[in-house]
Amino acid sequence: MTQPETETVETDVLILGGGMAGCGAAFEAAQWAKAKGLRVIIVEKAVIERSGAVAMGLSAINCYMGMRWNQNKPEDFVHYVRNDLMGLSREDLVYDIARHVDSSVHMFEDWGLPIFKNPDGTYKREGRWQIMIHGESYKPIVAEAARSAVGENNVYERIFAARLLLDSKVPNRIAGAIGFSVRDNKIYVFKAKAVISSAGGATGVFRPHAHAEGLGRIWYAPWNTGSVYSLMIQAGARMTQMEHRLVVARFKDGYGPVGMWFLLFKALFKNAKGELVEDKWANLLNEWAPYGTNKPIPTPLRNHQMLTDFRAGGGPFYLRTDEALQRMFMEAQNDPKKIREIESEAWEDFLDMTMSQALIWASDNIDPAKTPTEVVLTEPYLMGSHASGVGAWVSGPEDVAPKEYFWGYNRMTTVNGLFAAGDGVGGSAHKFSSGSYTEGRLAGKAAVAYVLDQGTSPNIDQDQVEAIKVELWKPFENYEKGKGSSTRDDINPNYIYPKMALHRLQKIMDEYVAGLGSQFITTEAMLLKGLERLQVFKEDLQHLAARDLHDLLRCWEVWDRVWCSDAHIRHMLFRQETRWPGYYYRADYPKMDEQNWKVFTNSRYDAKTGEWHLQKIPFLTNFA
Amino acid sequence: MPTYVNPNKCDGCKALDRPACHHICPTDLMVLDKALGKAYNQEPDQCWECYACVKVCPQTAIDMRGYADVVPLGASLTPLRGTDSIMWTVKFRDGQTKRFKYPIRTTQWGSIDPGKYALPPTPEDIKSQMLCGEPKWLMVDQLPVISSKLNKRGE
Ligand SMILES: Cc1cc2nc3c(=O)[nH]c(=O)nc-3n(C[C@H](O)[C@H](O)[C@H](O)COP(=O)(O)OP(=O)(O)OC[C@H]3O[C@@H](n4cnc5c(N)ncnc54)[C@H](O)[C@@H]3O)c2cc1C
Numbered sequence: 071m072t073q074p075e076t077e078t079v080e081t082d083v084l085i086l087g088g089g090m091a092g093c094g095a096a097f098e099a100a101q102w103a104k105a106k107g108l109r110v111i112i113v114e115k116a117v118i119e120r121s122g123a124v125a126m127g128l129s130a131i132n133c134y135m136g137m138r139w140n141q142n143k144p145e146d147f148v149h150y151v152r153n154d155l156m157g158l159s160r161e162d163l164v165y166d167i168a169r170h171v172d173s174s175v176h177m178f179e180d181w182g183l184p185i186f187k188n189p190d191g192t193y194k195r196e197g198r199w200q201i202m203i204h205g206e207s208y209k210p211i212v213a214e215a216a217r218s219a220v221g222e223n224n225v226y227e228r229i230f231a232a233r234l235l236l237d238s239k240v241p242n243r244i245a246g247a248i249g250f251s252v253r254d255n256k257i258y259v260f261k262a263k264a265v266i267s268s269a270g271g272a273t274g275v276f277r278p279h280a281h282a283e284g285l286g287r288i289w290y291a292p293w294n295t296g297s298v299y300s301l302m303i304q305a306g307a308r309m310t311q312m313e314h315r316l317v318v319a320r321f322k323d324g325y326g327p328v329g330m331w332f333l334l335f336k337a338l339f340k341n342a343k344g345e346l347v348e349d350k351w352a353n354l355l356n357e358w359a360p361y362g363t364n365k366p367i368p369t370p371l372r373n374h375q376m377l378t379d380f381r382a383g384g385g386p387f388y389l390r391t392d393e394a395l396q397r398m399f400m401e402a403q404n405d406p407k408k409i410r411e412i413e414s415e416a417w418e419d420f421l422d423m424t425m426s427q428a429l430i431w432a433s434d435n436i437d438p439a440k441t442p443t444e445v446v447l448t449e450p451y452l453m454g455s456h457a458s459g460v461g462a463w464v465s466g467p468e469d470v471a472p473k474e475y476f477w478g479y480n481r482m483t484t485v486n487g488l489f490a491a492g493d494g495v496g497g498s499a500h501k502f503s504s505g506s507y508t509e510g511r512l513a514g515k516a517a518v519a520y521v522l523d524q525g526t527s528p529n530i531d532q533d534q535v536e537a538i539k540v541e542l543w544k545p546f547e548n549y550e551k552g553k554g555s556s557t558r559d560d561i562n563p564n565y566i567y568p569k570m571a572l573h574r575l576q577k578i579m580d581e582y583v584a585g586l587g588s589q590f591i592t593t594e595a596m597l598l599k600g601l602e603r604l605q606v607f608k609e610d611l612q613h614l615a616a617r618d619l620h621d622l623l624r625c626w627e628v629w630d631r632v633w634c635s636d637a638h639i640r641h642m643l644f645r646q647e648t649r650w651p652g653y654y655y656r657a658d659y660p661k662m663d664e665q666n667w668k669v670f671t672n673s674r675y676d677a678k679t680g681e682w683h684l685q686k687i688p689f690l691t692n693f694a
Numbered sequence: 695m696p697t698y699v700n701p702n703k704c705d706g707c708k709a710l711d712r713p714a715c716h717h718i719c720p721t722d723l724m725v726l727d728k729a730l731g732k733a734y735n736q737e738p739d740q741c742w743e744c745y746a747c748v749k750v751c752p753q754t755a756i757d758m759r760g761y762a763d764v765v766p767l768g769a770s771l772t773p774l775r776g777t778d779s780i781m782w783t784v785k786f787r788d789g790q791t792k793r794f795k796y797p798i799r800t801t802q803w804g805s806i807d808p809g810k811y812a813l814p815p816t817p818e819d820i821k822s823q824m825l826c827g828e829p830k831w832l833m834v835d836q837l838p839v840i841s842s843k844l845n846k847r848g849e
């Protein structure tokens with residue numbers, strides 16, 4: 071590949087990642103920016119109509135209060151999230167999402183998203199916080215609003231955001247980002263006064279269930295490769311709860327979500343002997359009081375019961391779709407029209423959001439009304455929008471946050487002018503699609519306020535930009551220099567391809583860092599070994615090779631995952647307890663330790679020294 | 695789970711300015727074989743089976759084969775996406791078929807006017823906790839504020 075062309079783009083607000091949070095940020099920021107003549111742009115590695123975790127569509131919106139019908143108060147949501155996260159969430163952030171989220175959902179409906187209704191006009195609920203949607207086009211609808219709000223010229227697609235740029239004159243201030251095109255031989259330098267980091271969570275860090283053709287058929291989107299964390303870590307932003315990964319129960323091999331079956335259809339989760347796993351292991355919950363003894367049972371503890379039963383010989387496990395559907399057919403007095411409706415709803419859950427699960431039913435000749443479907447635990451993911459809390463340490467809203475958690479602008483990280491949203495924000499879980507969108511809006515508005523207050527142009531060091539450009543293109547050079555040494559392109563002593571690098575990372579993480587293969591168990595010695603292997607692996611990553619832009623994309627995706635892994639291991643080492651059994655176990659500290667560890671764990675990477683600094687941050691809340 | 699392209703149906707999107715599947719794939723998998731003028735999946739083991747390319751192909755040339763390391767052969771799942779609904783045909787390995795139709799949008803494509811939700815942005819508004827269109831779009835009288843203040847701002 072020849073040297074890339076460079077294009078410099080100047081903007082006031084720069085949004086990195088046009089998923090749910092990014093589209094929310096674009097919509098909101100544009101409204102406030104317009105009157106002041108400010109520019110807002112989105113940079114996205116794909117095209118926003120089908121990008122991010124909602125690319126396939128969704129069959130539910132998992133975060134909706136229903137304040138207009140007095141269904142829930144934002145405080146109720148805070149209490150729910152507190153318990154599900156085993157006590158540790160940023161309750162100021164959680165509350166803030168809850169009090170705003172309904173307005174986002176009402177706008178989605180106004181834009182044309184079909185929402186299931188009850189006869190009295192209220193939204194049909196799947197569970198206390200979830201509502202049901204016909205969501206095949208959820209993302210294209212949300213993208214249309216974002217595109218129209220910022221204007222076609224301000225959507226930069228097929229550009230992979232690779233680095234954040236810091237101001238060369240003002241310490242600890244953001245100045246923009248560098249990305250490369252996945253289509254043309256071109257590098258983009260974005261100069262921006264404020265940046266919103268919304269590039270999704272991290273998948274592919276751990277080895278999944280299928281290793282060959284099915285490597286990419288995982289639960290969370292394989293194109294969310296951890297950029298959001300890696301970009302912020304390298305820029306020196308403080309991160310929080312990077313140990314707090316997500317592991318969830320999903321239908322086997324298709325990774326179809328179980329939410330609707332569990333909450334709406336009341337399907338029971340049973341082991342191979344027909345025993346109810348939840349009842350059989352109810353006593354386990356006492357060890358994790360007060361969280362374990364509250365209802366609903368926290369997500370990690372449900373996993374813990376399942377893993378315990380597996381060791382006692384209970385597997386395989388099933389969601390009894392057959393029993394649930396037969397019961398519903400009976401309740402409908404076997405009326406063929408009603409049966410057809412129930413069946414259509416059951417299939418829509420997957421056809422709207424995990425089509426592969428429907429294909430697996432068809433391939434295995436499974437009629438869910440007759441045959442139960444197997445359920446397993448997924449490999450770990452790093453994300454901040456589901457029942458887990460990795461991400462950046464951000465300022466809360468001024469009127470709700472404890473003063474220690476507020477520094478000027480809502481959702482601003484510890485780098486001035488750098489904001490985060492969605493999976494990118496730590497300690498504030500259960501946002502899902504609607505909450506991530508809403509958090510994007512909060513960050514979008516705050517970013518405009520920041521620009522209006524502190525709106526001087528950023529200073530960019532041209533030498534630094536040149537150095538990053540050379541570094542980004544190095545995999546091409548590695549390939550050109552190394553390719554003569556072997557008669558086989560992929561087996562070469564001078565370089566490795568990103569696919570093998572991905573496998574190597576997944577093997578390290580799986581074996582030492584509590585992946586599927588080690589049944590989510592690890593210890594200090596295991597983690598230190600994993601860290602040691604990761605450091606050697608990083609040396610080898612200097613020899614990553616790319617033949618074309620697609621390879622180059624994969625090379626930098628692997629690097630993003632490595633940054634996430636580094637942070638994840640260090641945080642797991644730091645937290646000397648087992649707070650979320652079922653997500654991972656520290657076998658050397660098998661119990662939860664409220665006395666010493668009911669705290670947030672924060673880290674900061676210092677790019678100058680290459681050192682990581684970890685510290686405990688007191689848990690504070692304004693909620694009873 | 696990977697997509698595959700039927701060579702008899704794919705025309706390389708000659709009539710469009712770019713191949714539709716290449717444009718849409720969220721992870722850059724679908725590419726055109728320049729010599730053949732037909733598309734293929736360049737990295738099947740990174741396919742999420744999100745069906746974005748299948749839904750968008752104007753020739754209905756793209757289909758799925760369940761991933762061979764796990765899924766038995768013989769089934770298929772075929773979408774037909776219109777402007778307001780989508781139809782799915784499920785064919786089982788044993789030949790049984792089911793068909794489902796779901797709405798996807800209640801308004802015209804391209805009809806969203808984001809300006810409709812704009813507030814008059816005064817300097818005070820930008821400092822308030824209110825997002826654009828609130829409280830109207832919350833459909834309650836006012837934005838909730840915290841009622842219990844245990845150590846509010848540490849005081
Ligand atoms: C199978 C599945 C089922 C789910 N079910 C539900 C549900 O029923 N209800 C619900 O409410 N939520 C559900 N969710 C969760 C919801 O989708 C996420 O919480 C939400 O999308 C997170 O928003 P985000 O903006 O942080 O990430 P995303 O929406 O994933 O957006 C991230 C964006 O960043 C882009 N990006 C990544 N890296 C880069 C880079 N380096 N440069 C440029 N762009 C980049 C990506 O392409 C993407 O567009 C589900 C998710 C999945 C996968």
Ligand code: SF4
Nearest residue numbers: 704706707713715751
């Ligand atoms: S969208 Fe369909 S017709 Fe067009 S290039 Fe792709 S497979 Fe061929």
Ligand code: SF4
Nearest residue numbers: 719741742744745747
């Ligand atoms: S199904 Fe999705 S991931 Fe697979 S090739 Fe098509 S668009 Fe890409």
